[in-house]
Amino acid sequence: MRILDSLKEGAIVAELNATDKKGVLSELTASLANASGLKQEELLRVLLERERLGSTGIGGGIAIPHGKLKPLQSMLMGFGRSRKGVDFDAMDGKPTHLFFLLLAPEDSTGGHLKMLARISRLLKNTVFKERLMNAADWRELYMVIEKEDQEF
Numbered sequence: 001m002r003i004l005d006s007l008k009e010g011a012i013v014a015e016l017n018a019t020d021k022k023g024v025l026s027e028l029t030a031s032l033a034n035a036s037g038l039k040q041e042e043l044l045r046v047l048l049e050r051e052r053l054g055s056t057g058i059g060g061g062i063a064i065p066h067g068k069l070k071p072l073q074s075m076l077m078g079f080g081r082s083r084k085g086v087d088f089d090a091m092d093g094k095p096t097h098l099f100f101l102l103l104a105p106e107d108s109t110g111g112h113l114k115m116l117a118r119i120s121r122l123l124k125n126t127v128f129k130e131r132l133m134n135a136a137d138w139r140e141l142y143m144v145i146e147k148e149d150q151e152f
Helices: 021-036 040-053 111-122 126-134 138-151
Strands: 007-013 057-059 066-069 076-086 096-105
Touching (some): 021 076, 040 096, 066 111
Parallel strands (some): 007 076, 066 096
Antiparallel strands (some): 076 096
């Protein structure tokens, strides 16, 4: 299972403008809706519901907002970066910089859990995180993710 199987090129935001959790989710879902043709309001609703259960800010400057959506046939991903960082209620209380958004079909059982685990493992690599933080634009971000996804 590869990240690039689900990541939409048009859903990569090189510099998020948001200053809070809802704003980040709104920006990410807007780009994913634009890239996928899905309704942004529905994507945002699913993610906000999931955040009410507990923050997806896992610490170390990383968040993996995720949820399940009925009409999906396969997983969809987006990515966003905030160089200045956003308060995302992360477990370590520190600002979050890197956001991997994952949406899975409602009937998905193990697939989305495997993808969450894969993303988490990739992000334990500090060199990968540094490359993501230093990438110039969305194309370079995509290439950094592609390279790591193929090597890991």
